[in-house]
Structure formats: structure tokens, C-alpha cells
């Protein structure tokens with residue numbers, strides 16, 4: 209290693225993004241040290257054991273498993289030796305309050321279209337047309353925006369992207385696109401939520417968010433054997449085999465700079481000299497360390513309730529959606545008023561009891577609400593209102609239990625994500641879209657000021673979600689390049 213790279217690479221944070229960056233940088237020849245504030249790797253995707261339950265308190269909808277498998281292949285390994293994925297069928301169960309029976313969306317896209325068409329007859333052909341259009345769009349996105357960081361506007365001047373962009377009217381917002389395609393409340397309720405997964409609203413020009421349901425329908429929804437935490441565990445194993453060093457319970461508190469370079473990471477346990485740094489810590493949070501202005505508005509987050517119920521709750525699928533009457537107002541509160549919707553919010557439920565997540569005869573129930581980021585919105589009283597609202601939604605479907613009489617109750621709010629994971633105001637997607645790259649893309653993986661500082665994770669390209677942050681680690685390593 210030359211003089212300039214003698215200290216090696218320091219990665220701040222062992223979330224899925226940081227783990228991916230560590231592996232990709234190591235494959236380029238870097239000496240890599242990962243410093244992690246908590247005692248385990250995985251960040252939001254790390255699992256937690258409580259009284260015989262295995263909790264996945266973060267991501268639960270696992271799509272695009274080839275993105276993880278490719279990392280193992282790149283390291284010359286067989287991914288099956290590290291983590292195995294089972295395809296879920298149904299993809300999800302939808303309890304639409306206006307219908308008596310739930311609707312199961314089967315794993316096959318054609319069957320899912322048929323299942324939805326039964327209740328929204330006129331929208332079946334529209335859904336089929338949308339999937340066919342996205343069959344053409346998806347490969348173009350995979351080979352461009354998901355293949356490399358976009359740093360200059362002319363990176364977007366790619367004929368493949370231009371063709372993909374023409375598939376949808378660029379003047380229309382996401383909501384207008386969805387409303388023009390689908391007339392039934394059922395299909396609208398299913399589609400309205402997806403822009404929030406990329407930190408956008410349905411009033412954004414967010415046609416790209418249509419790819420999330422597309423990937424679910426066309427490529428399936430998966431569950432890793434051993435729970436979601438098996439993914440970061442597999443990445444840690446590979447990283448260690450490749451020679452990556454981990455320092456747990458070590459918190460980065462600052463970066464020492466010399467001119468236009470970062471010279472060292474300051475931690476609560478002393479300084480670690482670095483030739484280069486990749487931060488898995490939110491780019492906005494790192495910016496604040498340098499005194500950069502904070503975004504005026506943040507994007508979205510989650511409010512979650514996790515219950516160890518001492519009973520089996522019949523009728524839940526692995527993934528279940530509860531869509532209440534008046535869900536339209538819930539979305540208006542979320543997207544337009546930036547309020548926590550209460551009473552008319554869609555509740556996503558995850559029950560992993562049948563896949564080893566709970567002791568026999570008990571239920572591991574995880575309820576997730578999409579909410580605005582912003583710590584001040586979450587007082588004890590407002591969280592209790594949401595808790596009561598979720599319990600009321602469950603009770604209306606016949607799932608009645610006393611959470612205080614369960615094996616555990618665990619609540620996460622945007623305050624949790626701010627304090628435990630370093631996300632600015634608890635936002636999982638970085639700044640609001642108005643402050644993104646050209647109001648369109650997540651921020652880049654390169655620091656604007658310091659030449660040897662790069663970013664991975666949900667606050668930067670290509671975006672949030674486990675598969676995307678895995679790609680973000682690859683992007684950061686690509687920009688870093690091999691040691692000189």
C-alpha cells in the first residue's frame with residue numbers, strides 16, 4: 209500500500225449498507241475497519257431475541273434477493289452457503305374494510321392480477337398493462353440508476369433511461385398516474401403507499417415508485433431462513449472471512465480533517481487514523497458534524513408496535529395489510545398535512561410465528577405505520593393514540609388481546625431511529641425530496657467537500673430499503689476505487 213493509503217479504510221456503522229461497503233472495498237484491496245456503536249451488526253435489520261421470540265424490528269418485506277446473492281458471487285462464494293431465501297405465497301393478505309373477506313395476493317403475478325380483478329373488475333386489464341409496461345422499464349432502471357451512482361446530470365442522459373421515462377406522462381404526479389390507471393379504491397389503497405418507501409409523496413413525480421410493487425409481483429417476496437437478521441449475519445461472516453475488522457461498541461463522534469481530506473475518525477474510544485472513510489451514518493447527520501445546514505424538511509419514517517401475544521391469532525398471513533374506511537384521508541394526513549394519521553391509517557402487520565419467530569402457541573406480531581419524520585411529533589400521548597388506533601383496527605378484525613398481558617411490548621418511533629441509528633429527525637430517507645439531487649434522486653455517495661469521504665445507506669443513492677442500501681455500499685466502494 210502506498211503512503212497515502214497506509215491507514216486503510218474506516219467504515220462508520222455496520223448496517224446493511226456499511227457491511228456491503230466493507231465487502232466491496234475489501235475486494236478492491238483495502239484494509240477495512242468497521243466501527244459500530246452498538247454491540248452487533250445489521251443496524252435496523254439486526255434481529256433481537258426476547259423470551260423465545262425472534263424479532264425482526266426493521267425490514268420485513270424482502271424483495272430482489274439476487275442483489276444479496278450477487279455480493280457473495282462477487283467474492284467467489286456460493287450464496288446458498290451463507291443465506292437461503294424461501295419465496296412467500298401469498299405475497300400479502302389484504303383486509304379491505306369495505307369487503308367482508310380478505311384477499312390473498314398469490315405469488316404468481318397473473319394470479320395476483322386475477323385475485324384483484326375479482327374485486328375491481330375494470331382495473332384488472334389496467335394492472336396487467338402496468339406490469340407489461342414495467343417489464344420494459346425495469347431492465348433500463350436496473351442497468352442505469354441501480355448500476356452506478358448518478359453524480360452529474362448528464363449521467364441521466366442515457367437513451368435507456370429516456371425511453372423508460374417516456375413510459376409515463378412526466379407531467380403527472382404519482383397520484384394522478386395511479387388514479388388515471390385504477391378507478392377502484394382497492395387498487396388505489398394498495399398503490400398510494402409506495403412513494404413513501406423512497407421518501408416521496410403521491411404528489412411527487414414518483415413514477416419510479418411503481419417499481420416496488422412491480423418487483424413484488426414479478427420477482428416475488430422472500431423470507432430468509434432464520435429471519436431477516438440472517439442477511440446481515442451472512443454479510444458479517446463473509447466480511448470476516450475476507451479479513452474485515454470490526455470494532456463494536458465504538459461510536460464515531462467526529463471527523464478530523466486536514467485540508468480537503470478526512471485524516472481520522474474521532475470515536476468515544478480515541479482517534480482512528482483513516483486514509484478514506486465511508487459513512488453508513490446518515491449523510492445529514494455527518495453534515496451536521498461539519499456545521500452544514502440541516503434540511504428544512506425531512507421525509508418519512510415508521511412508528512412500530514411489536515407484541516409477544518400469548519395466543520395464536522388466526523387468519524394472519526406472513527404479511528397482512530389492514531385497509532380501513534377513509535384510508536384516503538389517512539394518506540392526505542401523511543403526505544399533505546405531514547401529520548400522523550390516526551384512525552384511518554393503513555396498518556401493515558408482519559407475523560413470523562409460523563417461520564420460527566415465536567414459541568409454539570404464541571404470536572410474534574409486528575405492526576408498522578408509515579409516519580412523517582420529526583422527533584417533536586412523537587409525545588407519549590400521540591404514540592398512545594396510535595397504539596390504541598392499531599389495537600382498534602385489530603379488534604375489528606377479531607384479533608383481541610391485552611398487550612400489557614403479553615410476553616413483551618416493544619415500540620419504535622422516529623425518535624428511536626434518530627437516537628439509536630443516527631437518522632436525522634428519524635427520517636429513513638434523508639432530506640425531503642425538495643432538497644434532493646435535482647429534486648429527484650437521493651443525495652450522492654460522495655461528500656461535496658472532502659475527497660476521501662463517501663456515504664452508503666438509506667440517506668444516499670440509490671435509496672433506502674435493504675436491497676438498495678446493499679447497492680449503496682457497492683456504489684461507495686466504486687467511487688472510492690482501489691487503494692493507490
Ligand SMILES: Cc1cc2nc3c(=O)[nH]c(=O)nc-3n(C[C@H](O)[C@H](O)[C@H](O)COP(=O)(O)OP(=O)(O)OC[C@H]3O[C@@H](n4cnc5c(N)ncnc54)[C@H](O)[C@@H]3O)c2cc1C
Pocket residue numbers: 220221222223224225226243244245246248249250251252253265266267268269270271458459460461488489510512576628629630636664665666667672673674675677
Ligand atoms: C420499521 C422499519 C421497517 C422497514 N421495512 C422495510 C422492508 O420491509 N423492506 C426493506 O427493504 N426495507 C425496510 N426498511 C428500511 C431498511 O431497514 C433500511 O433502509 C436499512 O436497513 C437501512 O440500512 P443502513 O445501512 O442505511 O443503516 P442502518 O441499518 O441504520 O445502520 C446504521 C448503523 O450505523 C450505526 N451507527 C449509527 N451511528 C453511529 C456512530 N456514530 N458510530 C458508529 N456507528 C453508528 C448504527 O448502530 C447502525 O448499526 C424498514 C425500516 C424500518 C425502520
